[in-house]
Amino acid sequence: MYRIGIDLGGTNLKIGLIDPDYRIVDQSVCETHVQAGADGVIEKIVLQVRDIISKNNLSPKEILGVGLGCPGVINSKTGTVLYSNNFNWHDLPIRSILSQKLNLPLVVTNDAKCAALGELMAGSAIGCKNIVLLTLGTGVGSGIVVNGKLLDGSGCGGVAGHNTIVQNGRQCTCGRKGCLEAYASATALISETKKQLHMHPESLIADLCGRDPEKIDGRIAFEAAKRGDSYGQQIVDDYIEALANGVSNLVNLFRPEKILLSGGICNEGDTLLTPLNKKVKEYCFANIYLCPPPVEIARLKNTAGIIGAASLINL
Ligand SMILES: [Zn+2]
Known part of the structure; x- marks a missing residue:
């Protein structure tokens, strides 16, 4: 089973197909186009995720879920972007919107938290607990x-x-x-x-x-x-x-x-x-x-x- 990781930045949208050992199987980078608004950015994410799945000859059934890192104040329990300065988003229930569109489980948290987890899984902090x-x-x-x-x-x-x-x-x-x-x-x-x-x-x-x-x-x-x-x-x-x-x-x-x-x-x-x-x-x-x-x-x-x-x- 694979996972999808999304790094949503103010400039670039990065999407990765990640294997069970946290290796990157495939990745894509495109411009985020913040000015397209929440609907436009979400639509872009959906297209890019579908694209990376089909490009690798996988079916959504082989995807365990999608993780999303987003700048700003994120309530990961409710899956809501409470406030993001980069996007000018307020109270955006991004987890439920994206999860519904992709028909996959989705977890969202702050982008710096994702970076810490990335280092823990595959970078400078492999084997660390704290x-x-x-x-x-x-x-x-x-x-x-x-x-x-x-x-x-x-x-x-x-x-x-x-x-x-x-x-x-x-x-x-x-x-x-x-x-x-x-x-x-x-x-x-x-x-x-x-x-x-x-x-x-x-x-x-x-x-x-x-x-x-x-x-x-x-x-x-x-x-x-x-x-x-x-x-x-x-x-x-x-x-x-x-x-x-x-x-x-x-x-x-x-x-x-x-x-x-x-x-x-x-x-x-x-x-x-x-x-x-x-x-x-x-x-x-x-x-x-x-x-x-x-x-x-x-x-x-x-x-x-x-x-x-x-x-x-x-x-
Ligand atoms: Zn301060």
């Missing part, structure tokens, strides 16, 4: 696995990005101040880099982006720091300090075997990981008695979402 994965992108998503099971509370628990790390700190998109997301997302890194460009036009940041703030991405501060620019270094230091605080809080709560990071910032590799691990070691509770878990880069990258989504069918 992990935390943070996605450092537009926001900070999280997937927490405790004793081999995804932590979901009564429906949308395990949200690490909106824990306060700085009281009365930066404004977060959720309405509160000082959330981890307001410091450790790629969006936060880019916004701090823009701020430094504005305040210090003499910095190397200006050369690296051609003095155009719109050309600033998550790499520029790291690149400026590598070339010895003190403003770039300050941004990187502050970023890593905030992330270390967020990670240490999660270590204290869950004591996972590993903390995994994903997102474009992870391309910085050891420039990010070495100081981060050093700080986490310093900040974790009982650090002189218990060695904190390593913070690593998640291995699967683009395929974690579809593999993890497919694994939801077991839950």
Whole structure:
């Protein structure tokens, strides 16, 4: 029996046909076309799922079910997208709609949770029972696995990005101040880099982006720091300090075997990981008695979402 895993992103819709050992048998990627609205996106998912089943000469009877990872606040118990910023969806009962159209069992949860499950089944965390994965992108998503099971509370628990790390700190998109997301997302890194460009036009940041703030991405501060620019270094230091605080809080709560990071910032590799691990070691509770878990880069990258989504069918 096979499973279908769907990674529904704001830009791309990825669909995977997954075998019982969580290997990808076939996969497809197409544009999501968010502007087509919920009906249009759902129709596209239905077509793509039917297509991958028939292309592989399978009948729906050979499909155990469909798992769907979606960005936003998802109540997996009711199968509802409560709110998704990327799609501007509110209270969308996506499980019942899709399951009816496909005539297959369907489970839906948040996309970062799927990524954590994907790493657990086939990536950096094979054999682990307790992990935390943070996605450092537009926001900070999280997937927490405790004793081999995804932590979901009564429906949308395990949200690490909106824990306060700085009281009365930066404004977060959720309405509160000082959330981890307001410091450790790629969006936060880019916004701090823009701020430094504005305040210090003499910095190397200006050369690296051609003095155009719109050309600033998550790499520029790291690149400026590598070339010895003190403003770039300050941004990187502050970023890593905030992330270390967020990670240490999660270590204290869950004591996972590993903390995994994903997102474009992870391309910085050891420039990010070495100081981060050093700080986490310093900040974790009982650090002189218990060695904190390593913070690593998640291995699967683009395929974690579809593999993890497919694994939801077991839950
Ligand atoms: Zn927040």
